[in-house]
Amino acid sequence: xxxxxxxxxxxxxxxxxxxxxxxxxxxxxxxxxxxxxxxxxxxxxxxxxxxxxxxxxxxxxxxxxxxxxxxxxxxxxxxxxxxxxxxxxxxxxxxxxxxxxxxxxxxxxxxxxxxxxxxxxxxxxxxxxxxxxxxxxxxxxxxxxxxxxxxxxxxxxxxxxxxxxxxxxxxxxxxxxxxxxxxxxxxxxxxxxxxxxxxxxxxxxxxxxxxxxxxxxxxxxxxxxxxxxxxxxxxxxxxxxxxxxxxxxxxxxxxxxxxxxxxxxxxxxxxxxxxxxxxxxxxxxxxxxxxxxxxxxxxxxxxxxxxxxxxxxxxxxxxxxxxxxxxxxxxxxxxxxxxxxxxxxxxxxxxxxxxxxxxxxxxxxxxxxxxxxx
Numbered sequence: 467x468x469x470x471x472x473x474x475x476x477x478x479x480x481x482x483x484x485x486x487x488x489x490x491x492x493x494x495x496x497x498x499x500x501x502x503x504x505x506x507x508x509x510x511x512x513x514x515x516x517x518x519x520x521x522x523x524x525x526x527x528x529x530x531x532x533x534x535x536x537x538x539x540x541x542x543x544x545x546x547x548x549x550x551x552x553x554x555x556x557x558x559x560x561x562x563x564x565x566x567x568x569x570x571x572x573x574x575x576x577x578x579x580x581x582x583x584x585x586x587x588x589x590x591x592x593x594x595x596x597x598x599x600x601x602x603x604x605x606x607x608x609x610x611x612x613x614x615x616x617x618x619x620x621x622x623x624x625x626x627x628x629x630x631x632x633x634x635x636x637x638x639x640x641x642x643x644x645x646x647x648x649x650x651x652x653x654x655x656x657x658x659x660x661x662x663x664x665x666x667x668x669x670x671x672x673x674x675x676x677x678x679x680x681x682x683x684x685x686x687x688x689x690x691x692x693x694x695x696x697x698x699x700x701x702x703x704x705x706x707x708x709x710x711x712x713x714x715x716x717x718x719x720x721x722x723x724x725x726x727x728x729x730x731x732x733x734x735x736x737x738x739x740x741x742x743x744x745x746x747x748x749x750x751x752x753x754x755x756x757x758x759x760x761x762x763x764x765x766x767x768x769x770x771x772x773x774x775x776x777x778x779x780x781x782x783x784x785x786x787x788x789x790x791x792x793x794x795x796x797x798x799x800x801x802x803x804x805x806x807x808x809x810x811x812x813x814x815x816x817x818x819x820x821x822x823x824x825x826x827x828x829x830x831x832x833x834x835x836x837x838x839x840x
Contacts, residue, residue: 469573469577470538470543470572470573470574470577471538471539472536472537472538472543472574472577472578472581473536473537473538474534474535474536474546474581475491475534475535475536475537476532476533476534477491477492477495477519477523477533477534477535478523479523479524479526484520489516489520491535492516492519492520492523493516494535494542495519495533495534495535495545496514496515496516496519497542498535498536498542498543498544498545498564498566499513499514499545499564500513500514501566501567502545502564502565502566502567503599505567506599507599507817510753511753511754511792511794513749513753515723515724515749515750517722517723517724518723518724518725518749519533520723521719521720521722521723522719522723524719524722525715525718525719525722527552527712527715528551528552528712528715528716529549529550529551529552530549530550530551530552530589531547531548531549532547532548532549532585532589533545533546533547534546534547536574536578538569538574541569542566543565543566543569543574544563544564544565544566544569544574544575544578545564546561546562546563546564546578546581546582547560547561547562547582548560548561548582548585548586548589549561549589550586550589550590550591551704551706553704553705553706553707555704555705556590556704557590557591557592557593557702557704558591558592558593558594558595558702558703558704559586559589559591559593559594559595560595560596560597561579561582561583561585561586561594561595561596562582562596562597563575563578563579563582563596565578570623575624575627576627576630576631579627579631580631582594583631583824583826586826587826591826592825592826593702593823593824593825593826594633594823594824594826595701595702595821595822595823595824596628596633596821596822597639597819597820597821597822598624598628598819598820598822599624599641599817599818599819600619600620600622600624600625600817600818600819600820601619601620601622601817601818602618602619602620602815602817602818603618603619603620604620607620608621609621610625610635611635611638612635612636612637612638612699612700612820612821613634613635613636613699613700614636614637614699614700614799614800616637616638616699616798616799616800617637617638617639617640617799617800617818618638618818619635619638619818619820624820625820628820628822631824632824633822633823633824634700634822634823634824635820635821635822636699636700636701636821636822636823637697637698637699637700637701637798637799637800637820637821638798638799638818638819638820638821639796639797639798639799639818639819639820639821640796640797640798640799640805640815640818641794641795641796641815641816641817641818641819642794642795642796642797642808642813642814642815642816643754643792643793643794643795643813643814643816644757644780644792644793644794644795644808644811644812644813644814645791645792645812646780646783646784646790646791646792646793647791648812649780649811649812650784652811652812653777653780653781653784653811654777654781656773656777656810656811657670657773657774657777657778657781659770659773660770660771660773660774660777661774663769663770664732664769664770664771664774665769666735667734667735667736667769668732668733668734668735668741668766668769668771668774669732669733669735670730670731670732670733670774670775670778671730671731671733671778672728672729672730672731672778672779672781672782673728673729673730673782674726674727674728674729674782674786675717675721675726675727676714676717676721676727677713677714677717677729679710681731681740682710682713682714683709683710684731684739684740685713685729685731685740685743686708686709686710686712686713687708688731688740688741688742688743688761688763689706689708689712689713689716689759690705690706690707690708691761691763692706692759692761693705693706695761695763695764696761696798696801697798697800697801698798699798699800699821700823701821701823702823702825720747724749724750725747725748725749726747726748726787727745727746727747727748728745728746728747728748728755728779728782728783728786728787729743729744729745729746729779730743730744730775730776730778730779730782731743731775732762732766732771732774732775734766741762741763741765741766741771742760742761742762742763742766742771742772742774742775743759743760743761743775744757744759744760744761744772744775744776744779745757745758745759745760745779746758746779746780746783746793748783748787748790751789752789754790754791754792754793754794755783755787755790755792755793755794756793756794756795757776757793757794757795758795760772760775760776760804762775767803772803772804772807773807773810773811776807776808776811777811780793780811793813794816795808795813796819
């Protein structure tokens with residue numbers, strides 16, 4: 467079988483606005499991505515939109531991201547991403563290579579992954595990480611477990627490819643779904659129970675859209691802790707610097723893409739600090755809401771604040787968006803405290819995501835900073 471002859475078309479942001487050729491390229495990129503997610507999930511729940519990609523391209527402030535539509539012989543065969551945080555000292559790059567279903571089995575995925583490794587090096591990465599949707603092993607089926615021993619994925623084609631390329635499975639996320647209608651009757655009870663355990667020390671607050679100015683610094687501090695406090699198993703993690711301006715940029719990107727933000731925090735009354743938060747992101751009407759980051763600050767755990775902020779936000783979802791009947795979320799398999807909260811709320815497992823990592827060997831003849839020596 468001859469090697470695929472791929473052409474890489476990079477998505478770029480113009481200086482002024484997107485003209486038709488650039489928008490058409492984004493639309494083709496989105497269509498290729500959605501063919502992959504729809505094939506895996508059987509519906510459009512995980513689709514992306516042109517507006518989402520355009521918003522990401524227009525907000526390059528906090529990461530360097532290179533996105534490619536990959537073609538062969540005039541056919542769109544995949545989409546690829548390599549991205550790294552802009553902070554000085556960042557060394558972990560996210561990479562993702564998706565091949566459309568009817569083009570698989572011809573070496574395209576391997577060729578894309580190898581090219582992305584080179585792009586990751588160009589971005590200054592010494593570690594590559596990718597998150598891949600997998601089947602959950604069927605009963606009696608031998609799966610692959612990460613070194614931590616928590617969770618498992620099926621030994622499928624993506625598993626075999628990642629392993630052959632030198633990636634190690636470091637973590638498995640459980641993908642879970644909540645039937646909002648079924649859960650709604652118990653949300654007030656769960657919230658009341660959480661408030662009783664929190665006592666008079668904490669209060670909950672929620673809002674739609676941008677974070678109120680008086681909470682932006684606290685939200686920045688909590689988001690910075692997501693990089694260091696969330697379970698990461700054997701994954702390398704870059705520190706992230708957050709401030710109120712970065713919170714504003716993130717929220718502008720999300721809302722600028724047509725998505726809606728619902729957020730909730732737990733506030734420590736004595737200090738006035740927000741010490742726990744959770745975020746729901748709502749894409750197009752008719753699609754599920756996505757439960758994104760949730761964090762309880764380590765020094766305030768043990769007071770059911772995770773349950774408090776999640777129920778506060780789900781009740782807000784019911785008030786403001788009663789048409790949303792599904793919520794989808796991701797949790798590290800070893801994160802039993804957060805999984806217990808989700809299970810009590812009614813979330814059920816629907817899939818698995820593998821976190822793969824490859825530490826790059828120094829290029830032969832390169833110095834300590836990666837630059838080739840004369």
